[in-house]
Structure formats: structure tokens, C-alpha cells
Amino acid sequence: xxxxxxxxxxxLVIFSILxxxxxxxxxxxxxxxxxxxxDEEELRLPPGxxxxxxxxxxxxxxxxxxxxxxxxxxxxxxxxFSTKIFRTSLLGHQMVILGTAEGNKFxxxxxxxxxxxxxxxxxxxxxxxxxxxxxxxxAKRLRGIISPLxxxxxxxxxxxGIMDMVMKKHLxxxxxxxxxxxxxxxxxxxxxxxxxxxxxxxxxxxxIDEIVTGMDDxxxxxxxxxxxxxxxxxxxxxxxxxxxxxxxxxMIRHRRNLLGSEKKSIPTEILVKDFIARMLSSVDDNxxxxxxxxxxxxxxxxxxxxxxxLHSTLTMLIKILAEHPCVYDSVLKExxxxxxxNHPREKLSWEDFRKxxxxxxxxxEVFRQCSPAVGGxxxxxxxxxxxxxxxxxxxKVHWLLHSTHNNPKYxxxxxxxxxxxxxxxxxxxxxxxxxxxxxRMCPGNEYARLAILTFLHYVLNEFKWEQxxxxxxxxxxxxQTPAQGLPIRLYRHED
Numbered sequence: 001x002x003x004x005x006x007x008x009x010x011x012l013v014i015f016s017i018l019x020x021x022x023x024x025x026x027x028x029x030x031x032x033x034x035x036x037x038x039d040e041e042e043l044r045l046p047p048g049x050x051x052x053x054x055x056x057x058x059x060x061x062x063x064x065x066x067x068x069x070x071x072x073x074x075x076x077x078x079x080x081f082s083t084k085i086f087r088t089s090l091l092g093h094q095m096v097i098l099g100t101a102e103g104n105k106f107x108x109x110x111x112x113x114x115x116x117x118x119x120x121x122x123x124x125x126x127x128x129x130x131x132x133x134x135x136x137x138x139a140k141r142l143r144g145i146i147s148p149l150x151x152x153x154x155x156x157x158x159x160x161g162i163m164d165m166v167m168k169k170h171l172x173x174x175x176x177x178x179x180x181x182x183x184x185x186x187x188x189x190x191x192x193x194x195x196x197x198x199x200x201x202x203x204x205x206x207x208i209d210e211i212v213t214g215m216d217d218x219x220x221x222x223x224x225x226x227x228x229x230x231x232x233x234x235x236x237x238x239x240x241x242x243x244x245x246x247x248x249x250x251m252i253r254h255r256r257n258l259l260g261s262e263k264k265s266i267p268t269e270i271l272v273k274d275f276i277a278r279m280l281s282s283v284d285d286n287x288x289x290x291x292x293x294x295x296x297x298x299x300x301x302x303x304x305x306x307x308x309x310l311h312s313t314l315t316m317l318i319k320i321l322a323e324h325p326c327v328y329d330s331v332l333k334e335x336x337x338x339x340x341x342n343h344p345r346e347k348l349s350w351e352d353f354r355k356x357x358x359x360x361x362x363x364x365e366v367f368r369q370c371s372p373a374v375g376g377x378x379x380x381x382x383x384x385x386x387x388x389x390x391x392x393x394x395x396k397v398h399w400l401l402h403s404t405h406n407n408p409k410y411x412x413x414x415x416x417x418x419x420x421x422x423x424x425x426x427x428x429x430x431x432x433x434x435x436x437x438x439x440r441m442c443p444g445n446e447y448a449r450l451a452i453l454t455f456l457h458y459v460l461n462e463f464k465w466e467q468x469x470x471x472x473x474x475x476x477x478x479x480q481t482p483a484q485g486l487p488i489r490l491y492r493h494e495d
Contacts, residue, residue: 043390044390045087045389045392046081046085046086046387047081048077048087048088050087051089054092055089056092056095057089058089058091058092060073061073061090062225065374065476066476067476068476070402071403071407075099075407077097084098085098085099085387086099087395090398091121091226092226093395093396094396095395096397096398097399097400100403103399104433105430105437107378107399108433108436108438108440111440113381114382114384115380116136116378116379116381117376117377117379117440119135119377120226121134122221122222122224122234123135125228126218126222129297130293138294141282142298143443144282145278145282146275146278147443148278149275149278150443150444150446153350156350156447156450159198159450162194162198163348163451163454164348165197165203165347166193166197167194167454167455168458169193170186170193171462174186176462180468180487180490182486182487182488183318183465183485183488184311184315184482184486187312187455190310191307191310191311191451192208192215192303192307194451195212195302195306195307196208196211196212198447199299199302199306200299201276212303213244214239214240214241214243217233217239218237219307219478220233220236220237221236221238222304223374223477223478223479224237244300245297249296251276252295253292256280259277275299276295276299279298302444305444309372309373309444310451310452312479312481313367313372313448313452314455315481315482316366316369316481317456318459320366320369320370321362321460321465322465322488324417328460328464331359332460334355335359337355338356338457339461348457352457353449353450353453356456356457359453361422361423363452363453363456364421365417365422368405368414368432371401371402371480372479372481373401373434374402375399375400375402375403376399377396377398377399378397379396380393380397399433399436401433401434404430404432404433405431405432411431461493462492463492463493466488467486467487469484469487
């Protein structure tokens with residue numbers, strides 16, 4: 001176990017013991033007893049346990065996640081209680097986990113009728129809003145603002161042009177002429193450059209480096225234990241977010257002055273591709289515009305989510321391609337066919353991405369095995385009946401990718417890397433959920449697909465590589481990634 005794991009384990013244990021002494025008579029959960037009262041029997045809560053006062057089973061949950069075994073937390077309890085649903089207590093909240101494809105379908109199919117999106121309070125601390133309302137209150141409005149830019153065809157076509165330009169520049173600057181590189185660092189460079197170009201309209205690398213200083217601290221805080229004390233991971237992330245938001249807010253004020261000086265509405269062609277302009281022009285149901293500090297907070301959140309999801313996936317993709325030469329050769333063949341049909345100076349087209357079927361199957365298998373996300377949360381809007389049990393109103397529901405992604409019931413030999421799982425009709429519905437599902441599916445799913453395939457196209461057409469550290473240890477906090485940054489030796493393709 002790493003020293004950081006031991007440190008946080010000790011902290012959480014000490015905190016738990018203090019809770020026992022400070023709150024010796026606190027009932028851990030009014031429904032925690034294995035023998036129900038008459039009212040509780042009628043309610044019939046899911047089976048489960050709630051752990052220590054206040055922190056519940058958060059310690060076990062974090063330790064399993066940090067070791068890379070989040071599925072174990074679910075599997076152990078489902079086996080113990082012989083049920084598809086169980087209750088626990090995480091992050092100070094009563095929580096239910098639905099660990100099956102059927103549970104995922106029930107959850108995602110009842111968005112806004114039985115469930116609403118919910119985030120832990122750490123999200124509000126890292127990405128605060130001026131009205132102090134919880135993150136979910138702002139989510140619907142933000143989704144409406146950004147959807148035309150990263151979900152609809154016109155906006156995505158603009159993104160493709162930016163991705164192509166950013167990746168070509170990235171390849172020239174950081175890959176070509178190098179014998180050895182650290183894949184994780186280059187994946188981070190590409191992801192941050194892309195995020196700043198798309199969301200902020202910045203393409204100068206020095207300016208990008210200045211703005212995103214501290215992004216790793218923000219990323220770590222997003223997955224950290226909810227302990228906001230000086231020196232903790234969460235506290236460092238909150239401070240880094242504040243600095244980054246301040247820099248972006250200065251940009252926004254400048255843009256607002258420029259747009260306001262035109263004395264006219266912002267042209268549609270600008271709104272289709274300009275995130276800041278679109279946010280500045282957005283009004284709520286009461287005709288109120290977003291405040292500059294809230295726009296900055298939203299933008300930092302968008303960049304952070306894209307950064308975390310993409311750089312980890314790209315790093316693990318490079319690692320897996322090095323370990324599976326046959327998969328690499330098949331992806332290379334597909335990408336070379338696409339490249340040969342284009343003029344060398346042409347950029348990737350919308351149609352090119354449609355041809356990358358095998359490449360995308362490979363990426364999907366990377367998502368299944370190595371997703372940087374753990375899952376998400378919902379809140380029950382009313383008392384909900386499921387599988388003969390009641391999920392009480394106000395309780396949280398936690399869906400986890402690994403409860404199906406790593407389950408041999410849904411994916412035979414889940415430890416085996418096998419892109420053919422995604423051929424034809426693909427996996428059973430609601431078993432493969434890297435972007436969630438239903439009406440609340442992550443709006444950035446197409447953005448992520450295009451960004452990853454653009455990176456893959458240009459890197460594979462230039463290089464083959466090998467790992468310098470075979471069997472490099474994998475770190476699982478804050479996200480899954482090779483512990484030494486995945487140093488690789490590059491080999492240019494012979495013409």
C-alpha cells in the first residue's frame with residue numbers, strides 16, 4: 001500500500017473513532033437494525049449496513065477505489081445480501097446502489113420523474129456559484145447552453161476543425177524528433193490545449209500554460225475524501241480552482257466589454273462556435289444573464305471534466321496498444337486507409353470518423369477496462385419501489401461503471417482486452433455506460449469520441465512505440481494511470 005493510501009486510511013479511521021466518542025448515542029441510521037419495526041417493515045428498505053456514524057462505509061469505498069477494485073465494494077455486498085440492490089452510507093448520506101444492468105435502466109429511464117441528478121458537496125466547493133445553490137440547480141441551464149456546441153452537428157463540425165489543428169500542432173511540437181516521451185504528459189498537453197481552444201478560444205501555448213496551472217490539483221480534489229482542512233487534497237484543489245477562475249473571469253470581462261461595444265446582438269455564426277459568447281448571451285427564465293464569476297466556474301468545470309476523462313483514456317490507450325501488437329496493427333491499417341484517401345494537407349472530415357469503426361471498438365474496450373470515471377449520483381424525488389424494496393425520498397442513488405463493466409455476468413473474461421465485444425449489436429443495453437445513460441447522458445460524449453479518434457489518427461500514422469517500463473505499476477488515484485507516466489520509445493514508420 002502506498003504511503004498516501006496509509007495516510008488517508010489513518011485519517012479516516014481517526015475521524016471515525018472521534019465520531020464514536022463525540023456522538024456515542026447517535027443512531028447510525030433509523031433503519032439500520034436487522035429487525036424492523038412495523039412501520040419500517042412496511043417501508044422495507046433494501047438490505048445493507050451503514051458503517052460508522054457520519055462517514056458510514058466511505059473508508060471501505062475509498063480504499064477499494066484507490067486500489068483499483070471499485071467493483072469489489074459492490075460485488076461483496078450483493079453476494080452477502082443476495083440481492084440486486086443494497087443500501088449503504090457514503091459521504092455522509094444514506095445511499096442505495098443498483099448494481100445491475102436492470103438497475104441502470106430503471107435509474108436512467110426515470111430521470112426527472114423519480115430521480116434527479118445530484119453531486120457531493122465537494123463539487124460546490126471546487127466550482128462554487130454566486131447564489132450558493134447546489135450544482136444540480138445549475139446543471140440544466142448549462143446543458144442547454146453547451147449542447148448546441150458539443151452535441152449538435154454544426155457545433156461538432158467546428159470542434160473537428162479545432163481538434164485537427166490542435167493535434168497537428170501538438171504532434172509537431174511534442175512528438176516529432178523525439179526518441180523517448182512520457183505518454184501521460186503529452187496526453188495532458190493535448191487535452192488541455194484542446195480544452196482551452198474549444199472552451200476559451202485560446203491557442204497560444206504560453207497563455208494556455210498560464211491559465212491551467214493547478215489543473216492537477218483540481219482533478220485530484222474532485223476525487224478526494226471530503227475533508228477540507230489546510231493541506232488536504234480537497235483544500236489544495238479549492239485554492240487552485242479559485243486561482244484559475246480568477247484568470248478566466250478577467251478574460252470574460254474583457255470579452256463582455258468587446259461584445260457590448262458592438263451595440264448589437266451576437267451573430268449566430270459566432271454563437272455556434274464560441275462558448276464564452278454563448279454564455280454571455282444566455283438568460284434564464286427571469287431574463288437574467290449569467291454572472292462573470294459563474295461563467296468562469298462553469299468553464300473551469302468543463303475543462304476539468306474533459307481533461308480528466310481524455311488524458312487518462314489516451315494514456316491507457318497508448319499503453320494497451322503497446323501491449324497488444326495485433327490490435328495496434330489493425331487500428332493502424334484502418335487509419336492508414338483513411339489517411340491515404342486524403343491530401344496530406346487536408347484535415348479530417350466528418351465522414352472520416354464514420355470509417356473508424358474498429359478504432360472506436362478499441363477505444364470502447366479501453367473505456368470498459370480503464371475508465372477514469374467511477375460513476376455518478378442521483379437523488380430520489382419521491383419514495384420509490386424497486387425489486388420489492390423502497391428507496392425513500394431524498395436518499396441518494398450511486399451508479400458505478402464497474403458494477404457492470406467488470407462483471408463476468410455481462411462481459412465474459414472481463415480482464416481480457418477484446419474489442420470484438422463491440423462488434424454487431426455490441427454489449428447488452430445498460431451494461432456499457434462510460435457516459436451514463438438516458439436523458440442525463442454526458443453531453444460531452446461526442447466531443448470525447450472525436451477528440452480521442454483525432455489523436456489516435458495522427459499519432460498512429462506517424463509512430464509505433466514500445467514501453468520502456470514493462471508491467472509499469474498502475475496508480476488509481478485520482479484516476480487510473482501508469483504510475484511513472486508511461487515512458488515510451490518512439491519509432492517512425494518507414495515509408
